[in-house]
Amino acid sequence: MKAAAVLGRPGPVRTALGFGLGALVLLVVAPGVLSDFRLDLLGKYLCFAIVAVGIGLAWGRGGMLTLGQGVFFGLGAYPMAMYLKLAETPEGKLPDFMQLYGDATTLPTWWVPFRSAAVALPTTILLPMVVAFGLGSLVFRRRVRGPYFAILSQALAAALAIFIVGQQGTTGGTNGLTDIRSFFGYDLDDPANRKLVYVIVAVCLLAVLWISRQLAQSRYGELLVAVRDGEERVRFLGYDPALVKTVAYTVAAGMAGLAGALFVCVVHAINPASIDIVPSIAFVIGVAVGGRTSLLGPALGAVAVTWAQTTLSEQYPATWSYLQGGLFIVVVAFLPNGLASLPALLRRRRPGPPSTPDEPTAPVSTSPPASPVAAAAATAAPAATVSEVSS
């Protein structure tokens, strides 16, 4: 069943139909039926969905449990927020928070390049990618993996958030960069402009899904799964698994950066709480619930979980964290491949027991795995029997 998710390869017609349907729902139906307030919220969820698609690639296919995507989300969000903030600040003046908290009289040097959209916009995607590539090269080459990698990535999220909080004069500290009013000259209070931002987010999500699909179906995608399941084996085939993993990690970071930049445009602010450990883990929970190895699972899971969070915490603010934790446990314990694996599971249950999936279906000249072991153990020389027991 896990295999089916990996190998499931719908034809081009079905794929085109799928993307068409997705575009219809996101670009026509949703803006038609949702209030402006709800559409804004959906835009925010779609940003998380973009992060989730990246995690699906890095974790679902590459086996890298990244608990710190908030870092890359933040590295995309802050440059965007800095650019939008500076665009609203008249030449020669300082952004509002610097006048309040800072002791500088001129703009800090590292802020200056972000006056230019030509610098700021590529930075939102490239900076996370460069950082991820450097980090991945170091960490994966040293064969840090599994829980050690997860803890390392999580610590980075905490470190970045703490660092930003400490630099209140130049980063806005705990408050972050707030009160962003306009978007490339468009007033963000105008519902029409907000709808435009939503449409951009939705299109970006579709694009990211397309990239993820192309990667998953390429030879690289197959290689990535191979590295996930047998890193050593891949090494003995002549590949450098560290490089294979670093590429997936870098792409995932780029997606998180894009999502962060879009998030600023939707929410009109960014603060350390949005890039810290808690949101980083929330990203992963959405992916786990939706199904990390599937294409759509991570995105749908992220939207579903954040939507449930908003809806439920509107009514029962205290219970949400328990529910979120419970949901995570249930999915991990009973549906390791998330809700995306449910249809296949039900399909298999229905016909009943005759076809068990683990048995080879075609007639084979060999006996079932249990008997050759017995046969070999019985026929081989005494030394062989001993060695087999010990190895």
Add this chain to the structure above:
Amino acid sequence: MTDQIFAGLEIRGLRVAFDGFVAVDGVDLSVPRGDIRFLIGPNGAGKTTIVDAVTGLVRATGSVEFGEQQLLGLDVHKIARLGVGRTFQTATIFEELTVLQNLDIAAGAGRGARTLLRRRKGVPESVARALETIGLTEHIGKPAGVLAHGQKQWLEIGMLLVQDAKLLLLDEPVAGMSADERDATGELLGVIAADRTVVIVEHDMEFLRKYARTVTVLHAGKVLSEGSVADVQADPKVQEVYLGTAADAAVAEASDDPARPADPAEPAHTVNQEA
């Protein structure tokens, strides 16, 4: 290309130590091209460690040359790219990928980024040939995880073939196989050894007698004896450490008959097949 004409494995003074314990102690080994060399010896003799040292998995001192290229000190994946392939005691294939995908990955270590980012179109020729050789053509689209035990081992050997390994290091390739599967594997080795160098770590004496061209016996990290199967079996040192007593050796000698002795496990095997 030229280095492959005389490509053989030359090991000189190989020494591997783990925290003071010397697993391999000054081993010299020459395996010419086209040979099927069996490495045998009691547990702890250092057989697998030699394979690990040649493939770069453990640190070693001395010299390991293949086709006049020094292998010691190189990264695992770089050694693999020089045409050294290995299998493991337990078949390590990518269970969630299909037979085709497994072979395609094995064939592709030299691919550039552009090829990697595209989809595979059809079945590469080397993969099709390997599928034919290992007899898995009809299982091409199956996830490798559902293959029978023997088929998984063959798939691993197939992966070495498409990897274009010139030196094949097989660690207990027939462990856990049925008699039929072992014979099929032996035939397969004969086919693939034609233009390659094959080194096999194996405990199965019957398999060794049938398919080994030369044998090296290891004991406590050193080479104890080397030669043809008959030479090695006649060596009293081998009889002493490896087979235990002279009586055991006599039994082994007696069963060295072309017609296999009655196999006690055969009936059980047949029953299982019907089940």
